[in-house]
Amino acid sequence: MDKCLREILRLKSKFDLEIIVVDGGSIDNTLSIVKHYQEHLGVKILYDQGKGLGYARDIGWRSSSAEYIVMLDSDVLLNEEFIAEAIKVLERDKELGAVAAKLKPISLDKGWFGRFQEKNLAIHLHHQDPPYPAEAVALHTACTVFKRKVLEEVGGFDEFFDLAKEDSDISYRIRKRGYKLSYLNYYAIHLERARILKTNFRYGRSYVLISRKHPNMEKLWRFKNIVLTSSIVFPILQPLIYLYYLRRYIKLQTLSFIEKVILSLIELLRQDLRTIGMLYQLILDRLQTH
Template structure:
């Protein structure tokens, strides 16, 4: 068993994947494996991957394009490492990421160890920090300490959900049956909350061990059809809280978080997808109205989110919704 399995999933990543692979193989911790899932690339991605096959630590899995969630699940199924980490094909790792993260996780027997991410603007090369990726919601009390989800109830929804910001004990993931939703974007969100809430031992590292490339073609940069999936991702997340028995403990923040994601997406999504997103949100809210949780939405949402929720239910079309809201949602 190797100490750490890195899972790199790539689809048509010829522009950046070389740097991602190099950063994984140049780690100070050598006892790793790099599992590359080529998710049906049609460009030169596979040629670039094959150029690294001289390194025996690489496993390549070629499959038809199924999306990131399905590719990551395949990678996890093939991972033999004691711990698992994820690397996106357009990002790269600090050279000591695996060593520092593994030593922290191993010494404290953690299920999850989180570290800081730093952003780099692809056009200027400028690096910049963000509170979201800097674990700012965890104060000094969490330094050099193993903690549980019960210790972070008040800040759970302020965490970055990025799968790449953590390493996970492989046996723990298998024990809880962890997997990414398949066929949708924003698969990190339901995966993170499911895994985090089922963990018992968590720790953090206050070092930037992962570099996140910011460029125009990254998934979260352009608010287009991909953001339709904020609705099904939120449904999966909500159901995980309910089915896992976590709903009552988190319902106030959970309900706000579930409404706010699609609300913000609707405000920002390109005009040609506003009506389709409206239809998805309305259908979701109509289904909620039929459940025992409907009154919790009415009782726990703040004024702005509650108005959004009720105006959705009142409106038969996006145009009608806009008339009610006067573009202020």
């Protein structure tokens, strides 16, 4: 949070910024850091009351008065060039609803796992997505600029998505409204910690929720999820899934052989955790209906 606000402070003189921080029940020193910057940035602090991501993002933008809304995660450093170009493109293109920066993961954990996770995320993020004027299917909300009027038209963020996938949901609703989404060819630094267990389990749970609301965009029982579920139920299939990922990584010329071997294992773990989260949510939903 400190690095995020420090970067915003640096940009304060160049942009007319209204800073709103939504606290998600933090138990560390986040609030003391925010209050330290209040005098310099005029930060408004809101609380999500434990309602999660969708609610937090929604109360944040609604409490602002800006024409353009920048969604920024606390572990992302705002890119000055991205903001300037985003406003310019959104003002020019009336069909655009939102644009996002591409994320460059930087691990804060200097151990071997952190280093390999950083490389793995860089491979699987949206680096290969063509930039504007090409359209994106969905955008993240870690460093994204929305037109306020578009958020108003679609009704804002859905608080139902309290764990993850609130970004996919708002993206699909914006597109259904007739607007376009795009990535700009600018990078924002994403300061990553090795939270592979919690993060991916939550993503997996959210797969179930997003598939129910947008079944045409996020089919739950697509081939990939069927295969991964089978490998959880029948662990003897796990080596085959690993070989599939290894075959994909082998094609990457920028990695050494040992990196390809280890990154394939990390990706298998990442996908297994998401699948377990998905199955957990399905079982939880079934129990709650009985």
